[in-house]
Amino acid sequence: MSAVTYAHIEPDEQGRPIVSGTRFKVRLIAQDHVAHGRDAEEIRRHHPGLTLGQIHSALAYYYDHKDEMDRDLEERHRRVDRLRAESASEESPGRRRLRERGLIP
Template sequence: MTTATLAMPATTQYEHISLDDQQVPWIVGTTMKVVELVLDYQTHGWSPEELRFQHPYLTLGQIHSALAYYWDHQAQLDQDIERRRRKVERLQRSVRVSPLQVRLRSEPTQ
């Protein structure tokens, strides 16, 4: 059995943000990508305080760093968000409806 060496994340000028091997920004000490927090911010219009309430494992410092990173790299991250949205749409179109789904949709609701 061999031991794989994990690449160290690249540091950024943002205290709570690191980049992985593919240059994807992550919130340090979590499993959350910056883009995931940004989607919550955009979709729900949440303030940093509300984001903290919704994600209690994040500090306000982490949230502000993630939002600052987004605003400084907005075009790049917005392109990533759009790419992800198109991928989801493609996947949704390619999924066949199962017989169970057809049956459940045809049954009257109570």
């Protein structure tokens, strides 16, 4: 069986798919499409440095690896939620110093 290649897509140093010649991750294009419901034209308006060909190739990669990429996106979302919850319960060092100086209640 031959390996499938995608025009405009290559792995980065960690093996994650990026748009060739850039540092733009395929995951971010997929996230724009899935989470925000953006089509290729709208993604291009938000990222004018990308061509429609690059975006369509990234979306093709996403759909060919949908289960794996959806799991990755969900895990990242859960991690962000967890970090937000943890940081909301802790006072930042800057805020603590201001409180110690009596500058905030």
